[in-house]
Amino acid sequence: MPTVGAAFAQPIKQLAPKKIFLKSAWATSNIGDIGHTPGTLRILEEHYPEAEVTLWPSVVNAEVEAMLRKRFPKVRIVKGNLQQGEGEPYNPVILKEFQDTDLFIYNSGMHFNFGLFNYDWNSKIGLVTQFLLCQELGKPYGLYGHSFDKFAEPSPIIFRQVLNKAAFIYCRDSASLVYLKEHGVKAPIMEFGPDGCFGIDTLDEPKGLAYLKANGLKEKEFLTVIIRSHTPKPNTSPDTKDKLNPPQATPEQKAQDQVRFEKMNALITAWVRQTRKKVLIAPEVFKEMAAAKTMVFDQQPADVQKYIVVRDTFWNADEALSVYKRAHTVVGMEPHSLIMALAVGVPVIHTCPFTYGKKGWMFKDIGLGDWLFDIDKAPKEDIINTLLAIHKDYKATRQKAFQGMAFVKQRQQDTVQTIRKVVV
Template sequence: MNKNLFNRRDALAMLGLATAGAAMAADDSAAPTNAKKKILLRSSWQTVNIGDIAHTPGVLQILRTHMPDAEITLWPSRVDNGVEELLRAEFPKLKIIKTADQRKQAFEECEFLLHGSGPSLVAQKDVIRWRDETQKPYGVYGITLPSKGSASTKPTTEPAMAKTIEVLSGAEFVFFRDSHSLALAKEKGCQSKIMEFGPDGAFACDLREPEKANAFLKANDLQPGKFLCCIPRLRYTPYWTIKDRPFDEVKHARNEAMKEHDHAQLRRAIVEVVKTTDLKVLVCPEDQTQMKVGKEMLVDPLPAEIRERVVWRPNYWLTGEAVSTYVQSAGLFGNEMHSPIMCIGHGIPAIVCRWAEQTSKGYMWEDIGLGQWLFDLDNPADMPKIVPAVREMAQNPDQAKQRAAAARKVVEQRQAETMAVLKRSLA
């Protein structure tokens, strides 16, 4: 079967899961919005990764768009490293819980708990706490259900999975950010009232820091529309290098064994772009460990004549500066997920390379009609397709932007439909 048709069919099938939701969204558009509904958003998992940062402003933007009269309180894990300031600047009415007394007050005042996007039901214990202490409803927005654990989650045992399924079953709704997670939840017997595909909240992230981005672009002679972004990644994030965590010999060994395999095609794609187009390539990070990886695996091995048109970003950035850079690029490719998500959310083309350690989240690219831009580095058949895909994206920017825009439309339609479900739950 033609893969293009298969991917389009899959995207339409995923939309078909929410036919009722679409009808509700249509009905809802004509109905007055209930004022001052109070929602407690459990999100903001960490700040060393711009993707984890993006979850929260993404969901906040969706809520602001579709429920402008709602009062949102954020219950974060972390908003340090300048993230709180970014959130308050963009969402000045946002309440952020910092103390036990503030959490207690939020439990009393808020009508609904919304668990934000993440690699799993990250705050499962807190959802249980809300359920048991308040007996109020809750919902889950845009998560992956990992079957075996991943680079960012603990191994999933059968008792742990059973407990997660029990908590999800009590939710008013669960929106899974990839169809594989939805299928797994059904297989495991999840009984939530509504279970559908719901894109990662980070698609809607629109934090901006244009002054910082423009200064960086100017300093490195990167012209709008004349560069691609490339993001490296190891199989396991070496958190022991940036956090107070013990060295993990097993994960380190896996990283070392696979790092050449996982970056060889990206490096070849950089060479191809430089040789066949007038574009530059910006090698940039999604988390605090990736500047070093990008230099070692992508930049340093390049021939000198290629390296002249490659820019390496040596320091970490926050989500606003990253988004303000991505939207001026001609596209992005690499081994990460959330920078591509933020790109598609703004109509910027993005190619994703994935592997088993990243759970099933990458399959959301098939769910939104971008199967042609998803490559499995554990599948030998996918490897030779990466460089041609990057070259095509670089050489045919109009076609690439049309494909990105179509995927963005799918995402935005689902966002509207999921918010209709939330409104019904609050009513």
């Protein structure tokens, strides 16, 4: 007969770790679409280390996958589409992940939009199917760090069916939160939650340092500039209907580019002539490398061109982060290079084209509204003066960047505490 002591000596049964199925990794031609994934994985690793996370990437190449496996060796990666083909049954590998998971998280982006850039209804059916499957299986799901810009008809009636039943919706900008409420979305938890890319910490120091050395870019002695133009992606069909990357820019889009690049070029000229420091034109998006040469470098006076480096090869997010870490300031028309720079304590200025969506407001939401400009409306002098003010009192402005990130980190912790409660 066992003694009382023996009874107490019996091992306590350990509860199985909760499983999270993360949909992410939207593209490899945009380091923002790459950066969401390591960012959110690091947030989960830090604040929910005991969870078993499986990543379901939309698009990865060998370089991106190697980066993820090296940094997150415990994370499983499964590949494939939910459906094996048009009209075909579900992919059994992906279906099993849905069946086994305790929570499905759809990572940061702006996918719940219809009519903002195009009216591709087929892609939206594929999007909502994932969440409808969760509903059918009784699995909770949530959206982490999203922007919501346009629900053209007939999307609202479909989107509400999915969004109202989400366990949580974290909007990466407060304007999107307002938009959801205006359109009758009533998920139980709808709050501001920073873009997952803010969590990124993946560096490639050998590549980054080698690039800086080869191009004479000294730490904290160069400005980095990110552009965005109305130019097509490589190999775009002339029939493609895409307002974001048009195969042929309209007269209105050409006029927008002219206004925007006049301001960006004036900023670069002022920086070089007043500081005598270099400028790196870096690509957030693959397609912008050609525009960096023709729309920026070629437009600068000869005395300024001597200080400009135009990166003409694309990179992974880890090498980019190693370079941004050593920049003086990062100025950009795209947000995610700026997010990455803030994550490593570098001041930023967002010259935002709000025609691309509400996501730019995130910088105001984290307390950095003074560094946010509507590039279509702001006088170029205001942007230039802000950059020169950062340069004049660099120590104070770096502290401002740290304060913005302190707010972001608190929200990251808060969001994961909510995730923990969802999977109890």
